[in-house]
Amino acid sequence: MYTLQRYTRVPQVTNLMKVVSSQIRRNCDHATPLSLLSEEDQMMREMTRKFAQERIGPLVRPMEKAGSFDKDLVKELFDQGLMGMEVPEKYGGSGVNLFTSCLAIEEIARVDPSIALMVDIQNTLINRSIFKYGTEEQKQEWLPRMCSDVVGSFCLSESSSGSDAFAMKCAAKPDGDDFILNGSKLWISNSDIAELFLVFANADFNKGYKGITAFLVPRAQVQLGKKEDKLGLNASGTCEVLFDNVRVPKSAVLGNVGEGYKVAIGLLNEGRIGIGAQMVGIAQGCFDMTIPYLKDRKQFGQSVADFQGMQFQIAHTATEIHAARCMVYEAARMKEAGLPLVESSAMAKYYSSECAVKTTQQCIKWLGGVGFTKDMMQEKFYRDCIVGTIYEGTSNTILQTIAKSMLTRY
Ligand SMILES: Cc1cc2nc3c(=O)[nH]c(=O)nc-3n(C[C@H](O)[C@H](O)[C@H](O)COP(=O)(O)OP(=O)(O)OC[C@H]3O[C@@H](n4cnc5c(N)ncnc54)[C@H](O)[C@@H]3O)c2cc1C
Numbered sequence: 274m275y276t277l278q279r280y281t282r283v284p285q286v287t288n289l290m291k292v293v294s295s296q297i298r299r300n301c302d303h304a305t306p307l308s309l310l311s312e313e314d315q316m317m318r319e320m321t322r323k324f325a326q327e328r329i330g331p332l333v334r335p336m337e338k339a340g341s342f343d344k345d346l347v348k349e350l351f352d353q354g355l356m357g358m359e360v361p362e363k364y365g366g367s368g369v370n371l372f373t374s375c376l377a378i379e380e381i382a383r384v385d386p387s388i389a390l391m392v393d394i395q396n397t398l399i400n401r402s403i404f405k406y407g408t409e410e411q412k413q414e415w416l417p418r419m420c421s422d423v424v425g426s427f428c429l430s431e432s433s434s435g436s437d438a439f440a441m442k443c444a445a446k447p448d449g450d451d452f453i454l455n456g457s458k459l460w461i462s463n464s465d466i467a468e469l470f471l472v473f474a475n476a477d478f479n480k481g482y483k484g485i486t487a488f489l490v491p492r493a494q495v496q497l498g499k500k501e502d503k504l505g506l507n508a509s510g511t512c513e514v515l516f517d518n519v520r521v522p523k524s525a526v527l528g529n530v531g532e533g534y535k536v537a538i539g540l541l542n543e544g545r546i547g548i549g550a551q552m553v554g555i556a557q558g559c560f561d562m563t564i565p566y567l568k569d570r571k572q573f574g575q576s577v578a579d580f581q582g583m584q585f586q587i588a589h590t591a592t593e594i595h596a597a598r599c600m601v602y603e604a605a606r607m608k609e610a611g612l613p614l615v616e617s618s619a620m621a622k623y624y625s626s627e628c629a630v631k632t633t634q635q636c637i638k639w640l641g642g643v644g645f646t647k648d649m650m651q652e653k654f655y656r657d658c659i660v661g662t663i664y665e666g667t668s669n670t671i672l673q674t675i676a677k678s679m680l681t682r683y
Pocket of ligand 1: 664673
């Protein structure tokens with residue numbers, strides 16, 4: 274006979290609800306809403322919001338048109354501490370956690386997704402890689418510079434290895450005390466202005482992905498190839514990066530030889546939370562710009578926001594943005610709690626990027642004809658967020674990650 278206990282493995286107790294409710298009461302003493310911020314986080318969010326609106330805002334369209342970042346603005350990002358957020362204070366950073374960095378990335382993305390991407394890559398991939406896997410010498414050499422004036426690039430993808438990143442062809446041939454790098458990387462964000470490149474190359478193809486090794490390579494040793502002409506994120510330079518017999522010392526290896534795949538996986542699991550924050554910021558920024566217009570715009574003698582048909586759509590979109598934000602915050606808090614986060618970061622990245630695409634598309638439709646023009650920013654938000662479903666794992670491959678993780682529980 275099947276019993277409740279057999280199904281749920283509930284311990285036999287005299288009064289189940291009594292036990293459960295006392296446990297709930299105990300947990301509630303510590304439970305806080307996901308989106309409740311500490312005073313410090315609130316202050317940081319307000320300051321970043323103000324900075325983004327006042328300093329980044331006026332430069333968004335000019336930078337997009339120029340296809341590059343404003344140099345003075347990049348300097349200001351360093352001066353404001355936004356490029357070294359999680360770096361420990363002893364190396365010149367602000368020493369905040371991933372959750373706080375995500376709040377800043379979200380705020381910046383509400384105004385400019387391109388700048389948000391640069392801040393995200395710098396903090397969640399490059400700086401993190403150095404302080405997580407670097408030797409003390411590497412930390413001392415690079416971290417103070419990453420916080421003061423050096424932009425970093427993350428070089429994993431190649432022309433024939435995107436989703437299947439570990440099938441890379443870029444080679445790192447051991448040569449005495451050095452390695453010689455040959456090959457090329459494609460789609461490398463910020464490579465037009467970067468001074469440090471985190472490069473993944475295979476040091477022993479016989480070992481398959483277990484030959485992959487991570488290297489810290491300075492700008493002077495790499496060449497830039499074609500700069501991509503993209504649909505969105507146009508201020509962010511995305512170029513091919515070429516390595517032609519680039520000799521690097523063993524001291525440039527980040528982590529252990531043959532463990533670059535672990536470095537990449539570890540970084541991307543956390544980095545996806547930053548992309549999630551970027552996507553939530555885009556969705557929120559676009560939504561916030563759209564609603565006042567809908568309230569002002571009158572058709573059939575009334576505000577278009579007053580039509581029930583519109584209100585249901587607006588409420589649905591607001592709900593999805595809220596859900597996406599909660600997922601991103603939850604994943605960031607799981608990281609801070611030291612809990613396994615592969616599934617939650619993948620879910621947050623998947624859901625928030627799909628949400629940003631839907632939200633921005635919806636906003637354009639709500640605006641009517643004007644939404645299809647460049648007089649409004651919504652079209653830019655739409656173009657800028659589609660890549661959220663592609664980089665740091667396409668939606669399909671992220672779904673694979675989620676499925677692989679969750680199916681083991683059944
Ligand atoms: C603007 C931009 C910036 C970028 N910045 C960087 C960067 O800084 N550093 C870096 O290393 N890379 C960067 N990338 C590269 C990005 O990470 C890759 O584009 C991404 O991983 C997808 O690889 P791919 O383009 O080769 O697509 P492919 O892997 O060729 O995928 C093509 C299609 O096949 C699907 N697919 C692939 N495998 C499977 C599967 N197993 N099951 C089901 N569907 C599958 C994908 O979902 C996709 O729809 C950037 C890309 C862009 C567009």
